[in-house]
Structures are given as C-alpha cells and as structure tokens.
Amino acid sequence: MKELKRVALAGNPNSGKSSLFNALTGLRQKTGNFPGVTVDRRLGTARMPDGADIKVVDLPGLYSLTAGSPDEQVAKAVLTDTAHPDHPDAVVIVLDAGNLRRNLYLATQILDLGLPALLALNMRDTAEAGGIRVHTEILEDLLNVPVVAINAKEGTGVDDLLRRLPEARALAEPFCAGSDIQERYRRIGRILPTVQAVVDRKEGPLAFTRAFDRYATHPVWGFLLFLFTFFLLFQAVFTLAAYPMDAIEAGMSALADAVRAWQPGAWWTGFLADGVLAGITGVIIFVPQIAILFACIAVLEESGYMARVSFLNDRLLRAVGMNGRSVVPLVSGFACAVPAIMAARTIENPKERLITIMVTPLMSCSARLPVYVYLVGYLVPEHHLFGFLSVQGLFFLGLYLLGVLLSAAAAWVFNRFLKDPTSGSFFLELPVYRGPRWRNVALGSWSKAMTFVREAGRIILVISLILWAAGSFGPSGTLGHLPENARLEASFAGWAGRAIEPVMEPIGVDWKTGIAVITSFAAREVFVGTMNILYGMEGGGKPDYPPATAASLLVFYVIAMQCMSTLAIVKRETGGWKWPAVMFGYLTGLAYIASWITFRLVGS
Amino acid sequence: MEPKKGEKRLLCDLAQGQRGTIHQVVPCAMCEKLLELGCLPGEAVTVEHVAPLGDPIAISVTGSCFMLRKADAARIEVWV
Numbered sequence: 001m002k003e004l005k006r007v008a009l010a011g012n013p014n015s016g017k018s019s020l021f022n023a024l025t026g027l028r029q030k031t032g033n034f035p036g037v038t039v040d041r042r043l044g045t046a047r048m049p050d051g052a053d054i055k056v057v058d059l060p061g062l063y064s065l066t067a068g069s070p071d072e073q074v075a076k077a078v079l080t081d082t083a084h085p086d087h088p089d090a091v092v093i094v095l096d097a098g099n100l101r102r103n104l105y106l107a108t109q110i111l112d113l114g115l116p117a118l119l120a121l122n123m124r125d126t127a128e129a130g131g132i133r134v135h136t137e138i139l140e141d142l143l144n145v146p147v148v149a150i151n152a153k154e155g156t157g158v159d160d161l162l163r164r165l166p167e168a169r170a171l172a173e174p175f176c177a178g179s180d181i182q183e184r185y186r187r188i189g190r191i192l193p194t195v196q197a198v199v200d201r202k203e204g205p206l207a208f209t210r211a212f213d214r215y216a217t218h219p220v221w222g223f224l225l226f227l228f229t230f231f232l233l234f235q236a237v238f239t240l241a242a243y244p245m246d247a248i249e250a251g252m253s254a255l256a257d258a259v260r261a262w263q264p265g266a267w268w269t270g271f272l273a274d275g276v277l278a279g280i281t282g283v284i285i286f287v288p289q290i291a292i293l294f295a296c297i298a299v300l301e302e303s304g305y306m307a308r309v310s311f312l313n314d315r316l317l318r319a320v321g322m323n324g325r326s327v328v329p330l331v332s333g334f335a336c337a338v339p340a341i342m343a344a345r346t347i348e349n350p351k352e353r354l355i356t357i358m359v360t361p362l363m364s365c366s367a368r369l370p371v372y373v374y375l376v377g378y379l380v381p382e383h384h385l386f387g388f389l390s391v392q393g394l395f396f397l398g399l400y401l402l403g404v405l406l407s408a409a410a411a412w413v414f415n416r417f418l419k420d421p422t423s424g425s426f427f428l429e430l431p432v433y434r435g436p437r438w439r440n441v442a443l444g445s446w447s448k449a450m451t452f453v454r455e456a457g458r459i460i461l462v463i464s465l466i467l468w469a470a471g472s473f474g475p476s477g478t479l480g481h482l483p484e485n486a487r488l489e490a491s492f493a494g495w496a497g498r499a500i501e502p503v504m505e506p507i508g509v510d511w512k513t514g515i516a517v518i519t520s521f522a523a524r525e526v527f528v529g530t531m532n533i534l535y536g537m538e539g540g541g542k543p544d545y546p547p548a549t550a551a552s553l554l555v556f557y558v559i560a561m562q563c564m565s566t567l568a569i570v571k572r573e574t575g576g577w578k579w580p581a582v583m584f585g586y587l588t589g590l591a592y593i594a595s596w597i598t599f600r601l602v603g604s
Numbered sequence: 605m606e607p608k609k610g611e612k613r614l615l616c617d618l619a620q621g622q623r624g625t626i627h628q629v630v631p632c633a634m635c636e637k638l639l640e641l642g643c644l645p646g647e648a649v650t651v652e653h654v655a656p657l658g659d660p661i662a663i664s665v666t667g668s669c670f671m672l673r674k675a676d677a678a679r680i681e682v683w684v
Contacts (some may be wrong), residue, residue: 396680
C-alpha cells in the first residue's frame, strides 16, 4: 500500500463515527463544505504512533452508497473518484456492534469499491447488554480486513486503531458483486451466526428506551414533554447567557470609553470606539446565547430525544410543507437565524428544506429582544398578575407567537406554490437513548458559535463601520464639532431618515425613528443604541410615541428582514440570489402591510 | 425463512404494538431505500409507535427502530 496520508471515516448515522472523529483529532479539526455542495465536511489531523500526521475526513453518516441524497453522492464521489481532493488512501468504517447486520450492508458496499479499509467495531458494551457478543477475530478472518474494537465514547481502542491503520487492505474479490440488495443481505446473513454469539440480555438501555418512548411519543404526554423540555431549554439559554453578556457589555463599553478619552472629539477615536469596537461588541454579544442554545440542542440530538421530537411533529409540519427535522432550525431561529438556516441542511427533501429556510427568520431571534424591551413600555405597564405573572412577559410571549403563527402561514403559502420533484418520503432512525458525549456537545457548540462569528460577524462588522461613517459625516463634511444627537441628525444617516419619511409616515414612524430603523440593518438591536443617541441617553430620554406607533414598530420588527447576515447565508445555502431576494421582498412587504394595519387599528 | 401464512395486510394498517412478517416491498421510488434499511421479505416487523393523527409510524425491524410516513408504510405488505 502506498504511503498513508489521508483517511476517510464512514459509517451509519448513530454509529459513533463523530465521537471517533473527535477522539482522533481533538481540537485539530475544522468544519466546512464539500466542494460545490452544502454537505458538512469535517477535516482534522490525527497523530500516528510514529509521530507522523495524517488527515482525517469525516464523511456524512449513511445507510448505503446508493447515490440518492446529496450526502450519499458526496460520500460516493469521495470514495470512488481518485481525482477528488478528499479521496482517501484508506477508509475506516465504523460499525455499531448492536446492529451489525445493517451496518455491514454499508461496510461491504464500501469494501467492494476496492479501497484499503479497516473496520472499527464500536459500542460492543451496549450490544452485549442487548444480548449480542461480536467476535472481532472471526469477523476479521471472514472479511479478510483488519477489525479493531473501539469504544469511541471513552476513546479506548483509538491507539490500537491508529497502530493498525497501515494494515488496512482492499478485498481481493468483492464481497457481493452486483447491486442486488437482498443478495447482499443474504450473504451478510450467512456470516452473522459465526460472528455473533447470543449472551444473556441485560434489561438496560433497550428496556429503558421502550418504556420512556411510550410517553415520549404519546399524543398527549409526548407533546407535554416536548413543550416542557423546550421551555427548560429557553430558560437555560436566557438565564445562563445573561451573565457573560453583561460582562461583555460592561467590558467593551469600558474599553470604548477609554479609547474616547484618549483624544476626545477626534474622528479616529470615534472611529475606533463607535465603529470598530461597537461592531465587535455587536458580534460577540450574541456568542453566549448561540453557544448555549446549540449545546442544549446537541444534548437533545446526542441523547436521541430530538428524533422523537421530529417523530411527534412531522405530521403537523408536513401540513405546511416542512418535515419533522425542521424543528431544529426553527427552534435555533430563536437564538440566531444564521446557524439555524445552516442546520436546515439535515433536511433531505429540497422543497421541505427550502420552506424551512424561508420561514426561519420569522422566529424572533435574540437581536430582536432588546428592541421589544425598549418598546414594550409604551403599550403595557410593568405589573404582575397574581403576584408573579409579568404582564410584559406575557406580551413578549405574544410577539414570539405572532412570529410562529406567521411562519406557519408563510410556509403554507410557499407549499402551495413550490413544486416538489421528490416522493416526499422521510425516514429517521429512533436510536436507543444514551448519555450525551460531552466532548461532542462542546465541540459542536463551539463550531456553531465560530460559524456565526465567521459568517455573520464579518458582515455585521462591515455594516457597523459603514453606519458609523454614515452617522459621523454629512453632506457638509465632518461633524465632529456637533454634540452627538445633532451630529446624527445632520449626517448622511439623518438625511436618509428624512428621505424615507414618506414611506415610514403611513406606519406612524417619523424621520428620527426612521434613522434607527435604517441602522437596524446591521443587527436589529442597534435600534436601541441609535435611539439612545438621538434622544439623549443621560436624561433617560425616549421619544413620546403614541401607543399606535410603538405597536406598529413592534410588528415591523417581528416580521421585517433586517439582517444582512441572514440574507448572505441564505444565498450560500440556496446557491444564488433568487431566494434571498424573495425572502427580503416577502418579509419586508408583509412587515410593512402588517405595521400599517396595526397602526390604523391601534390608532383608532 | 418461509413467511407464516395468515392475513395479508399493508404495514400502514397495523395497529400500535402489532407484529407481522414482511411479504414484500412493492416497487416504488423508495422501495430500494426501504430494503436497504432492512425491510426485507421474511423479516419480523413491529409497529412500535404511532404519532399523533396516525402518521408517521415508528417500526422496529432487523434490530433497529425507525420512523416512516404512512405513504411509505403503504408500500410494505405484511403477513399478520
């Protein structure tokens, strides 16, 4: 065999492939896309016992190589096309010992491609608890490729695997020539009795899974459990994230003050403090919520519960053209639409995936919350019902629900007008429940947060610099001599606010607030900062809106597409400007109409 | 394994908890996928869970449990 430089990991979903990848590469890994397609590609570096480094590419989890879905096509291309940049010198196939039969179906398909291979037999402990013992040596003899027992969760056997990797070999003749599915299963069935032995079954995870699922998939208890779980999840996200967010805010504003004090009034201290630092703050302030939300989602995915949530909700979501897997992007949308839309790639059906992407921005993301908080006081006083139920809290819930209801309506409309070229099938394994692997959770949440910083952060930063310039310079040149609020009014931003006043007036918004609506296009929460400048933060100055204006603005912020980062990510995920343009048009148009109606209704 | 003769039904018509033996997957766009997932003639299959509104259903077959929509379950003929 030629020198080993690059190996691929292949295996069924839930076989422990990701855990093995993490055990092999640790932090030396990065997530991206396979060239030309939106399929996650994880590439990492592992150290061989002799100190040499090899590249490890993690292929998508598969049940077979019959190239139907994009995942399968990519995996097949990587394994068969010698010119593919990720084509490996050897492939490590991960097997779940508890379901050897179906796992061997994919494994023997890959072996038949003629690549040098090594089998990693995982989860022998759970298999034995379920009454099956697998003989590693016999499997190795029968298939004539090296087989190594591993425990990917605990990381044991990984050294062994690396040591034996150079022994990886290709089959001399195919295990099953031809593509007959039943024939391949027949041949696997022939070797299984020799490879597996029946042992005493412990009523462990399997019995627990059955018992728990009776409630988790129940029409009543299942939904209650689902709602309760996600209620806890959001509680955790908002309470836990508050501490780091306060710290970031305090730290960055102290830093900005220090920079301004350096040479007060100079344009360059303003540029650093109000352009660069404000932009960076606008990016990292969201990181805690995003990281915590994705950690929680990873725990639910890893434990196997998310598959049950998909099972429960599939029928409801299908009624509006989505599917059970849409729950993950929709829920993630409450933190940030950017990673949420990326999470939609686990949806195989292209139409259901597109609809999910198109309605995800209607979930009220964390950037909208400060705006809601700013405006709610105009409509509802802060007091408690029965001593504990905050009226404003209930009002927030109403705003979130408005987004959810509109997303269902929008999805229904898209579903009517989009064609579906596929059969509309949806298969999903309901794996045995197990404890989450914390390493996977941590790495998953870290990589999602980094994705946000990379994809959304760049755009937010650039737009904040543009907005700083638009707010600091005006048609008459530099405005450094003016006080802050007068400067903003005389600036290009102020000029733009006046220019759009005829459009904003019917929804009850004057030109000053119009400035804040324009600056929201960096990130929605910039609204609050701009208003504070315009009306003077020191005196706690706020505009004296009539309730109709506040209500109209709230509705506008629930619906409008004011996030460049989201549009950029939609362009990347859908491969063109068509869908981001449609998204911008329908959301902003709908927002305008809804705000107009709200303004009329509340005003009368 | 010869399927035990009984009554031939479609998998989508089985009640929760009912067992059967797969007779065949009728040819369709998804029949390959169903076979690959382990829905092979002669295999025992159990309807484990039925989602609200009766769709989708979760079945266990060849050692694993997965969900499928009723329209796909209607492609699988079973002896019960």
